[in-house]
Amino acid sequence: MVSPSAPTATDYTLTTNRDGSIVRWNPCAPIHYAVNAALAADPAGALADTQAAIAKVAAASGLTFAYDGSTTVVPTRAWLDGGGSASSTLVIAWAAPGSQAGDSDLFGADADGEGGWTESGVSKDGQTWTWQIKRGFVVVDPAGAAGYAPGFGAGQSRGVLLMHELGHAVGLGHVDNQRDVMFPVITSSSRAQWGPGDLAGLTRVGKTAGCIS
Numbered sequence: 766m767v768s769p770s771a772p773t774a775t776d777y778t779l780t781t782n783r784d785g786s787i788v789r790w791n792p793c794a795p796i797h798y799a800v801n802a803a804l805a806a807d808p809a810g811a812l813a814d815t816q817a818a819i820a821k822v823a824a825a826s827g828l829t830f831a832y833d834g835s836t837t838v839v840p841t842r843a844w845l846d847g848g849g850s851a852s853s854t855l856v857i858a859w860a861a862p863g864s865q866a867g868d869s870d871l872f873g874a875d876a877d878g879e880g881g882w883t884e885s886g887v888s889k890d891g892q893t894w895t896w897q898i899k900r901g902f903v904v905v906d907p908a909g910a911a912g913y914a915p916g917f918g919a920g921q922s923r924g925v926l927l928m929h930e931l932g933h934a935v936g937l938g939h940v941d942n943q944r945d946v947m948f949p950v951i952t953s954s955s956r957a958q959w960g961p962g963d964l965a966g967l968t969r970v971g972k973t974a975g976c977i978s
């Protein structure tokens with residue numbers, strides 16, 4: 766029998782650039798986000814859970830978010846690479862995995878949701894570069910999400926799924942500790958509360974990391 770190890774504040778993973786800087790949003794400007802919940806079983810509930818999950822990211826990281834309203838954008842690799850509309854730089858959408866029109870090709874294998882980002886760099890001298898996330902996404906598979914309870918209760922909730930994927934969208938990777946939301950699998954023992962590792966990681970990509978200018 767294996768018991769989950771005690772949570773520690775170092776249970777987080779980040780992505781770093783070649784110069785050692787951490788991949789993150791600029792915390793000194795609001796992240797404009799829009800939601801495409803048309804394909805959710807309950808669009809109003811899905812939107813409410815998304816906004817609550819955004820608020821949990823904001824509270825833990827100090828990042829600020831501005832809600833731009835609903836959108837018809839479905840994040841795809843092409844969108845992430847700069848195509849189509851980006852009036853909102855973070856889009857959360859319910860969409861089927863696939864490559865047909867209206868699908869998203871951003872899902873990993875067997876994933877009920879996926880979250881991520883793309884960054885771009887600027888350089889004044891071609892030597893040193895300043896990097897920041899320019900677009901982020903969360904996609905939720907409506908069929909896969911059917912097994913998740915609405916809200917933020919214990920176990921497989923839509924809330925913890927959204928928190929996990931939004932964690933990816935602000936730069937967090939997976940961790941080994943089951944007490945953290947960034948554990949790769951959402952199970953009956955998941956909790957829709959940030960664990961110590963999540964909180965430490967969100968601090969590293971948040972307001973206290975300083976402005977990117």
Ligand SMILES: [Zn+2]
Binds near residue numbers: 939
């Ligand atoms: Zn994940």
